[in-house]
Amino acid sequence: MRLIRKIFTKSRSPEDGIFFDTIEKILGFAPITLDIYRKAFTHRSSNKTDENGNSINYERLEFLGDAMLSAVIAGYLFGKAPYGDEGYLTKMRSKIVSREHLNELGKDLNLIQFIESKVPVHHFGDNIHGNVFESLVGAIYLDRGYVYCEKFIQKRVIVPYVDIARLEGKVISYKSLVIEWCQKEKRLFHYDIFDDNGIDGQRLFGVRLSIDDKVIAKARATSKKKAEEKASQRAYFAFQEKMDKK
Amino acid sequence: MRLIRKIFTKSRSPEDGIFFDTIEKILGFAPITLDIYRKAFTHRSSNKTDENGNSINYERLEFLGDAMLSAVIAGYLFGKAPYGDEGYLTKMRSKIVSREHLNELGKDLNLIQFIESKVPVHHFGDNIHGNVFESLVGAIYLDRGYVYCEKFIQKRVIVPYVDIARLEGKVISYKSLVIEWCQKEKRLFHYDIFDDNGIDGQRLFGVRLSIDDKVIAKARATSKKKAEEKASQRAYFAFQEKMDKK
Numbered sequence: 001m002r003l004i005r006k007i008f009t010k011s012r013s014p015e016d017g018i019f020f021d022t023i024e025k026i027l028g029f030a031p032i033t034l035d036i037y038r039k040a041f042t043h044r045s046s047n048k049t050d051e052n053g054n055s056i057n058y059e060r061l062e063f064l065g066d067a068m069l070s071a072v073i074a075g076y077l078f079g080k081a082p083y084g085d086e087g088y089l090t091k092m093r094s095k096i097v098s099r100e101h102l103n104e105l106g107k108d109l110n111l112i113q114f115i116e117s118k119v120p121v122h123h124f125g126d127n128i129h130g131n132v133f134e135s136l137v138g139a140i141y142l143d144r145g146y147v148y149c150e151k152f153i154q155k156r157v158i159v160p161y162v163d164i165a166r167l168e169g170k171v172i173s174y175k176s177l178v179i180e181w182c183q184k185e186k187r188l189f190h191y192d193i194f195d196d197n198g199i200d201g202q203r204l205f206g207v208r209l210s211i212d213d214k215v216i217a218k219a220r221a222t223s224k225k226k227a228e229e230k231a232s233q234r235a236y237f238a239f240q241e242k243m244d245k246k
Numbered sequence: 247m248r249l250i251r252k253i254f255t256k257s258r259s260p261e262d263g264i265f266f267d268t269i270e271k272i273l274g275f276a277p278i279t280l281d282i283y284r285k286a287f288t289h290r291s292s293n294k295t296d297e298n299g300n301s302i303n304y305e306r307l308e309f310l311g312d313a314m315l316s317a318v319i320a321g322y323l324f325g326k327a328p329y330g331d332e333g334y335l336t337k338m339r340s341k342i343v344s345r346e347h348l349n350e351l352g353k354d355l356n357l358i359q360f361i362e363s364k365v366p367v368h369h370f371g372d373n374i375h376g377n378v379f380e381s382l383v384g385a386i387y388l389d390r391g392y393v394y395c396e397k398f399i400q401k402r403v404i405v406p407y408v409d410i411a412r413l414e415g416k417v418i419s420y421k422s423l424v425i426e427w428c429q430k431e432k433r434l435f436h437y438d439i440f441d442d443n444g445i446d447g448q449r450l451f452g453v454r455l456s457i458d459d460k461v462i463a464k465a466r467a468t469s470k471k472k473a474e475e476k477a478s479q480r481a482y483f484a485f486q487e488k489m490d491k492k
Contacts, residue, residue, distance in 0.1 A: 067320035
């Protein structure tokens with residue numbers, strides 16, 4: 001990876017350099033062919049074409065990314081839920097790759113910052129976020145292959161968002177589980193924001209959960225609500241034996 | 247691969263040996279964990295369960311295989327048809343992975359020979375062929391990973407069946423193209439069966455196409471009609487410049 005970066009650095013413009021660094025941070029590994037990623041953020045309104053007259057925009061990559069995302073999530077669920085039949089697996093996957101969820105993922109990564117378009121970005125609906133999330137996955141497949149798609153999806157979809165218990169509808173909110181438990185056990189709980197900042201044009205909230213004045217868990221997310229939920233989930237897993245009545 | 251086979255040979259029963267050899271022939275590479283492939287052919291009527299009470303049958307593998315097949319075909323079409331937009335790619339893929347087509351693929355590989363079931367095999371409808379074709383792809387993914395899925399699909403789906411021109415509806419039948427050309431050019435053509443045999447319980451027809459008494463192409467397939475079509479396609483590509491009026 002260091003070698004790739006070195007070779008790349010030689011010929012890149014300062015603008016390329018910023019794009020490379022930001023994409024690398026999002027991916028968690030170095031991109032090789034930067035142009036593929038540019039295409040992943042080129043809206044059809046740009047009216048770009050290649051030397052054969054084929055239009056250059058992210059729609060084809062979206063098709064590719066959608067297929068890779070479905071395959072990776074299928075592989076993940078297959079291993080994670082050995083008890084689930086075909087119907088269960090299909091239902092779980094469609095929850096994970098739902099339009100709403102993909103839009104949220106794209107929004108959290110602030111992918112819209114890269115979009116090249118003749119239409120002003122604020123004119124787009126919510127779906128643009130999910131669309132470019134898919135096209136980014138397609139770009140990773142083209143650039144680095146299936147295993148890197150898996151890595152990216154693991155890091156950006158599965159770890160932060162996929163919670164089988166919640167998807168199964170068994171857990172609606174970890175925050176409510178924590179509150180319920182505290183009330184039952186007569187403990188004092190307190191959520192507070194310890195950090196509120198913007199990095200790379202993205203606002204981040206840091207939330208701390210204390211029980212009986214002891215800090216139990218911290219988490220950062222793009223909204224206060226999400227950060228509270230994340231911190232509650234961490235606390236829940238830490239205290240699982242105590243809170244789980246099963 | 248030789249090493250794998252050696253290790254495996256040590257502990258396998260004669261029955262395992264036959265299964266291993268037949269599966270290896272179909273895959274084009276050695277399987278590693280044979281049990282995964284057995285599961286790929288276990289019908290739910292067998293009522294098998296694992297030590298945790300989860301049922302063992304091919305339906306979960308079918309889900310996995312379907313996802314891998316879609317991803318591999320997406321990757322293939324993306325590279326093969328740089329002119330096609332998202333809609334085109336989606337349409338082409340659904341032609342390739344159509345129920346009818348998958349059933350044909352499973353039937354041609356005679357996968358039904360491996361099925362373990364309490365229901366007599368002739369009671370199943372046509373879909374069983376496609377279902378176990380998908381579960382076999384799922385088994386390959388589990389056993390050897392994505393790249394081997396790609397190899398298998400390339401060998402068993404793309405090379406023998408995927409013909410973009412025909413899928414686009416531009417070519418309905420290569421046999422009719424050949425006949426048309428011969429009539430126009432006042433050439434004599436002749437199709438004859440030079441071979442008709444059964445290997446591994448599967449009937450194979452060898453068909454020869456001669457033009458002006460010279461053998462132009464040969465092909466083998468599971469029906470006379472398919473073998474004629476394959477031979478015609480080979481002849482067509484050999485004579486493309488002459489026959490193509492574009």
